[in-house]
Amino acid sequence: MKAAGFNPLPPVTGQDSELAAIQRVVAGEQYMTIYKAMKMEAEAAAEVAVALARGGQPSADKVNGKVNNGMKDVPSILLTAGTVTKDNVKSTVVADGFWKAEQICEGAYKDACAAAQVQ
Known part of the structure; x- marks a missing residue:
């Protein structure tokens, strides 16, 4: 949607807490994703x-x-199932070892992770 010029983005959600989804959540491009521990x-x-x-x-x-x-x-x-939002990335998928903060926060997501206190 971003590439298609949607601005502002509508609330976007997802399922399964894939790495790219968690990165979008941290960056504010996706509101939340479903997490099944x-x-x-x-x-x-x-x-x-x-x-x-x-x-x-x-x-x-x-x-x-x-x-x-x-x-x-x-x-x-x-x-x-639970939800992962920008406010609880660290206490859900990182705390459970599903994703490491280093994986989420690489490259373009480093600043967003710092702002969301993921690391």
Whole structure:
């Protein structure tokens, strides 16, 4: 949109907290992006895998919803996603080790990172 001459930019959001998205958030070119903490996802997936490998089922306290796959409702573990804004880059994706401040703040993003106190 920036290249197409939109000024001011409308609120732009995203999904998955890709590096380029985090850099745009820090630079003020994107309002926010959705962040799903991989550690939570990995822990839940590992717990389910171990239970199933042992011939059991995931613990009932972990299964908190159902998702219809077009044929039936599948028991699911629904995790909460968060948002990353300029104000919380450091306390979300950097604190969790998803991205390093050095990766986010390279090149043209160095000054924006300093202003957002990412480093």
